[in-house]
Amino acid sequence: MKLIETPTKAQASSSANGAGERTTVDASPVHLTPSYLFYVKLGSLEVAMFTECSGIGAKRGFEQVREGGVNDHAHILPGPLEYANIVLKRGLSLSSALWDWFQAGKFDFNVQRQDVTIYQYTPELIASSSGSQPGAGAVKTWSLARAFPVSWKLSDLNSGSSSLVIETLEIAHEGLSLIKG
DSSP states (O other): OOSSSSSHHHHHHHSTTTTTTOTTTSSSBBBBSSSOEEEETTTTTEEEEEEEEEEEOEEEEEEEHHHHHTTSOEEEEEEEEEEEEEEEEEESSSSSHHHHHHTTTTTOOOOOOEEEEEEEOOOOHHHHHHOOOOOOOOOEEEEEEEEEEEEEEEEOOOTOOOOOOOOOEEEOOOOOOEEEO
């Protein structure tokens, strides 16, 4: 399936090209991929892959201030940004780096804050970028500032099951940025 963003004059006169597919304004096809993979890097080390990621977003706080004599509205002042925790699910990692990161500070509360990078890939881009540096072929890349794990969970273990072990990792952080390019 292909998507049309804004029709050109040629596209407006014909609803689709000969194959019944739509294209973008610059005539390059856009493939809609229903599934994604999320790779996680701690510092410079890629440590895990997850199939679900939620909580990426920010919300700006605000304050309403009433001014004496102004009865028809309140001034709304912008406040600081607030970030939800990032939750990564259905993970696979052959490294113990996530577990070690979670366990740090277990006895002395000296939790290790790290910058974390999350790469969003489609399966097609992973196949086409094999052999390149980490991050090549990513759809989007986010950076989490001063992050630390607040929850780490392993799925129920069952010797009769053929499913992979599912790991859930929840990360608190102090800032989120979208890395462009």
